[in-house]
Amino acid sequence: MLHHWYISHHHLYIPPSMTIHHHHHLLLLLILFLLTPPLSTSQNDTVSCPLNFDLLRRLVGSNRPSIDSSTVCRYAQQALRLVESDHLRRTSSFVPPPNTAESCWTAYQAVSDYFYPNFDLRRNCGFQTNWITVPGCMNITNRQQFENKISNSSLNAVVSACNQSLTGSSCSSCTVALSNLQASYLNGESVGNLTDCRAYPFIYAAAFINQLGPTDRGTAVCLFSLSINFSKSNNKHKTVIIVIVITVVIVIVLFGSAIGFWYSKRLKKLNRKRRKKAEINTVSALDSYTGSTTLIRYTIEDIKEATRNFSRDNIIGRGGYGNVYRGVLPDDTEVALKRFKNCSAAGDGSFAHEVEVIASVRHVNLVALRGYCTATTPFEGYQRIIVTDLVKNGSLHDHLFGSESLRANLSWPVRRKIALGMARGLAYLHYGVQPGIIHRDIKASNILIDENFEAKVADFGLAKFAPEGATHVSTRVAGTMGYVAPEYALYGQLTERSDVYSFGVVLLELLSGKKALLSLGDGQPVLLADWAWSMVRNNTPLEVIDGGMAECGPPEIMEKYVLVAVLSSHPQLYARPTMDQVLKMLDMDFPVPTIPERPMPLVAGIEDIERSVSSTGSAQLSTPRGYQAYTFEMDVRLASKEEEEGKC
Structure with missing residues (x-):
């Protein structure tokens, strides 16, 4: 006999014709049914990601950037930090909940495909899924925990330096303050997260200290090393403006x-x-x-x-x-x-x-x-x-790049003596006289070598006195291609650490026997500092050492000198040591600190390229080889300036 009964959620229908025996079986079925939790569609759905990755796409606009494959992973990490800063600003939490890791990677991958199609971030960059949700610094998860670690005086110093538009020279003041804060309070080990202790102060500053927020162009460029290219304005309007400008110029x-x-x-x-x-x-x-x-x-x-x-x-x-x-x-x-x-x-x-x-x-x-x-x-x-x-033994340039007989004299003890002499001379200029002196043109041809192979810094034609109490000197750019520090080349912002950058390049020339600008076979110029950094990053710093050196030194000492040279020629001003610190690392047992990651360019948009044709601003760093191209373009102008400034 066919029994007509059915069960719906929490509703049981029993036909009147059913017997007691049938009722007994249905009662057991009812008990089991009530003990089973109702099915929910949410159990099968992934928890949505609270990170707003779409803001990256909105910032860039309709101009899809071209990103060099070698910089994608670094860009992905820096862009994630910007997004996490936005999340911190909204929720006071540094990282999203653990159960959102997969959905966050899915959302980030979708945005990544917009910039660099068919590039799997996790597989190609070695990122692990849980890294996006694990606290990366001393188990700090929220704003309150971060502020409990930092003294009020240190936070006030960061507020003073960073609560402003972070363009031009104000950027370096902010990054120096943040780096000092990180070194003093956030010295925990990395736990494999994408945002470790070095990034926490920058994420926090963009979220709460800088009033413009992480999505401001200046903030993105300064704190996250990202050059965001905004949407293009209407082409018709641009054409009208160009016509007006041309007409005015003709008049x-x-x-x-x-x-x-x-x-x-x-x-x-x-x-x-x-x-x-x-x-x-x-x-x-x-x-x-x-x-x-x-x-x-x-x-x-x-x-x-x-x-x-x-x-x-x-x-x-x-x-x-x-x-x-x-x-x-x-x-x-x-x-x-x-x-x-x-x-x-x-x-x-x-x-x-x-x-x-x-x-x-x-x-x-x-x-x-x-x-x-x-x-x-x-x-x-x-x-x-x-x-x-008269210094009779010529210049360091003569010995490094002149005849083979001169280069044969440069054994490791001699090179070390020259390096220490350069460092002592520059340290004296910066801190041994009042006011301090910034040389501005440290290069191999301006390091003279006497008969005892003692280095002597020469040619003070471009030197400037450092105003007492000032963080930097703003001046027009002068110097020599390949040796000029980026912040000075781009913004005219001159400090003692501009000399440190040039010293680092000369030290790399001394250690490697290679020139400040070199070609690795593809015809494109490469900065010696960039090449040496790639050797250090690949854990092969001794590859920098000149293979033709007649007498080498202890490997650990030569490696230390390479690390000091790479640290001194770091493109970010805050990362470089002072000349006093350089001298202690080279001449004493002071250890070389961890070398910070070098910033990678993000976007080369049409507007930036157009600007770079007619100006010399930071937009020229937007291309993967932007700085190298910039230095070559500078060479023509600097050479002409030297001709002009040669007029006494």
């Missing part, structure tokens, strides 16, 4: 040419008067230096006699400023004479400045100034000459 040019001829005549008359006045002021300023020092003011006759009337045979060096001559004084002392070419009264200030800088320093690892000469002759015009001690 200005026509108007300027109409009055140019008249103005040029007037200007020539004024310049003649200024030259006479400037010459008087310069001589009087140099006379005041001479009165307070042992400097000698030589006559032009003394100089001509010492150089055999500036004989070509006596030339021992050339540069944008002019020539360097070997000379012999009446007492048979050999000297070097730096003669500025194309001198004019307008350039007398820079000549007086170099004399002042060199006259203010005395150190075994600095070239000593003996005196100077200023003269105006009917046939030769303005003459400005600096007289220094």
Whole structure:
């Protein structure tokens, strides 16, 4: 007999015709049914991810960036930190709940495919699923726990440095404060998470300290090393603006040419008067230096006699400023004479400045100034000459990149002695005199080597006094391609650590025998500092050492020197040590700290590329080879500047 009964959720229908026996069986079935929990559709669904990865896509806009495959993993890590900062700002939690790990990776992968299609983040980068939800620093999960670890004074210092627009020089002040905070309070070991202790202060600062928040362009670039490219404006509007600008320029040019001829005549008359006045002021300023020092003011006759009337045979060096001559004084002392070419009264200030800088320093690892000469002759015009001690053994550049016989002298003990001499000379410039002096042009050709292979820092033509109490000096860029620190090249922000960067590059040249800019076979220029970093990152730092070195040193000492050089040439200012710290690491048992990750460029958008054609801003770092291309572009301008600044 067919029994008509059915069970729905918590409802049981029993036909009246069923017997007691049938009721007994159905009662057991009912008990089992009530003890079984109802099915829920949520049990089969993945918990949604609370991280808002879509903000990355919104920030970039409709211009899909091209990301070099070698930087994808680094970009993924930095971009995740930005997203976690947004999550911290909204929820006061550094990481999402553990049960959201899979859904968060799914969401992140979807956004990643927008930037770099068919690139599996976890498989290709070695990221583990739970890393996205595990606290990566001292088990800190939320804002309160973070703030309990940090002193109020340290937090106030970060607020003072970071609660502003983080563009230009303000970025380095903020990152230095955050790095100091991390070093003082967050020194726990990494637990394999994507956001370890080094990242926590930056995530926190973007979330709560910087009022603009993590999605602000300046904040993203500064704190997370990401260059976010916003959506393009309407092309039609851009075309209209371009037409207007061109029209205005044409009008200005026509108007300027109409009055140019008249103005040029007037200007020539004024310049003649200024030259006479400037010459008087310069001589009087140099006379005041001479009165307070042992400097000698030589006559032009003394100089001509010492150089055999500036004989070509006596030339021992050339540069944008002019020539360097070997000379012999009446007492048979050999000297070097730096003669500025194309001198004019307008350039007398820079000549007086170099004399002042060199006259203010005395150190075994600095070239000593003996005196100077200023003269105006009917046939030769303005003459400005600096007289220094002669360093007979050439420059470090000569020994590294000159003849094989010179390079054969560079055994490990000699290279170590030169490295220590450079470090002592620079440390003295930065901290041994008041005010401190920033050299600005540390390079292999400006490190002279005496007969005992003692290094002597030379050429103070670009040096600047460091204002006491100031965090940096803002100035136009000057220096030599390959040696200029990024923050100085891009923003004109000059500090003692700009010299540290240049020192790191020269130290790498000394250790490797390679030039600051090299080619690895594909025809593209590569910074020596970038190549050395890749060796350190691959745990092969000794690969940096010159394979042709006649006598090597202990591997652990050579490796330490490589690490110090890579740390000193780090592209981020805050990561570099001071010259005092460098000297302690090279000459004492001070350990080399962990070298921070180097920032990777993120997006090369059309707008940034367009800007880079006509300007020299941070947009040029947006391409994978942006900085290298930038340094080559700078070379042309710096060379022309050297020619101009060579005018005394």
